[in-house]
Amino acid sequence: MNQTDSQDHDHRHLDQDLRTLRIYLPDLRLLAAKKASVTAHSSHAGLRTTAPIPLNEGAWNLLEDIEHFAWSLGRAAGVRQRHVPTEGLLAAATNRVDRLLARPDAPIIKRMAATLVQRMGRQFEPPEDHTLIGYCQQCGSELWCAQDDLESGWTVCPSCGRTLKVREVQQARILRLASCGTQGTAAGLSQLLKRCGIFVRRKTISEWKRRGIIKPVKEQDGYPVYLLWDIWRAFTR
Numbered sequence: 456m457n458q459t460d461s462q463d464h465d466h467r468h469l470d471q472d473l474r475t476l477r478i479y480l481p482d483l484r485l486l487a488a489k490k491a492s493v494t495a496h497s498s499h500a501g502l503r504t505t506a507p508i509p510l511n512e513g514a515w516n517l518l519e520d521i522e523h524f525a526w527s528l529g530r531a532a533g534v535r536q537r538h539v540p541t542e543g544l545l546a547a548a549t550n551r552v553d554r555l556l557a558r559p560d561a562p563i564i565k566r567m568a569a570t571l572v573q574r575m576g577r578q579f580e581p582p583e584d585h586t587l588i589g590y591c592q593q594c595g596s597e598l599w600c601a602q603d604d605l606e607s608g609w610t611v612c613p614s615c616g617r618t619l620k621v622r623e624v625q626q627a628r629i630l631r632l633a634s635c636g637t638q639g640t641a642a643g644l645s646q647l648l649k650r651c652g653i654f655v656r657r658k659t660i661s662e663w664k665r666r667g668i669i670k671p672v673k674e675q676d677g678y679p680v681y682l683l684w685d686i687w688r689a690f691t692r
């Protein structure tokens with residue numbers, strides 16, 4: 456490939472990636488906005504509130520990463536107005552691909568755009584029989600595991616190649632959720648854990664309650680509500 460061909464190639468790829476991100480953004484927002492029946496505390500401007508947690512944490516994180524990337528691209532492409540929606544920033548960047556590719560950090564921009572497009576693809580078409588168990592402790596990549604990995608207890612990060620213990624990855628994710636005071640009914644928490652690749656049946660949780668291993672923190676519509684933290688401790692005891 457001579458230099459002009461290579462420049463054309465870069466231009467086409469980045470242009471396509473930015474368009475893909477913009478086109479699928481509304482669908483990703485819908486996916487990220489679905490909320491579980493499980494709640495957690497969050498603080499905004501000093502106010503502590505309790506709100507349903509995102510059903511699909513992966514989509515939620517991806518949306519935030521795309522918004523942040525679009526904001527940086529907007530600055531790099533010379534967008535000076537404030538409060539431009541993410542779609543607008545991505546459109547502006549698409550119109551100024553040459554300017555972006557002339558920057559010293561162009562390789563990083565290209566790689567980030569390609570990674571975000573790949574992550575978006577996985578959100579809409581998750582790899583069959585794979586579960587997002589958490590994030591690599593070394594590089595932060597998403598870790599999608601097959602049933603085999605879950606059973607063997609080990610997985611390899613597709614980005615940095617590090618071998619990771621499934622239980623530690625899951626634990627990091629659960630502890631982060633638990634530390635926000637995440638709580639829900641037995642059914643709600645069982646669903647939440649299932650999405651991290653951890654199988655705790657609703658009946659098992661009720662059984663722990665009957666045996667006094669866990670105590671509900673309150674009732675909601677006649678159902679006991681538990682702290683995720685307590686369920687996790689009972690599970691790993």
Ligand SMILES: [Zn+2]
Pocket residue numbers: 591592593594595596612613614615616617
């Ligand atoms: Zn990694």
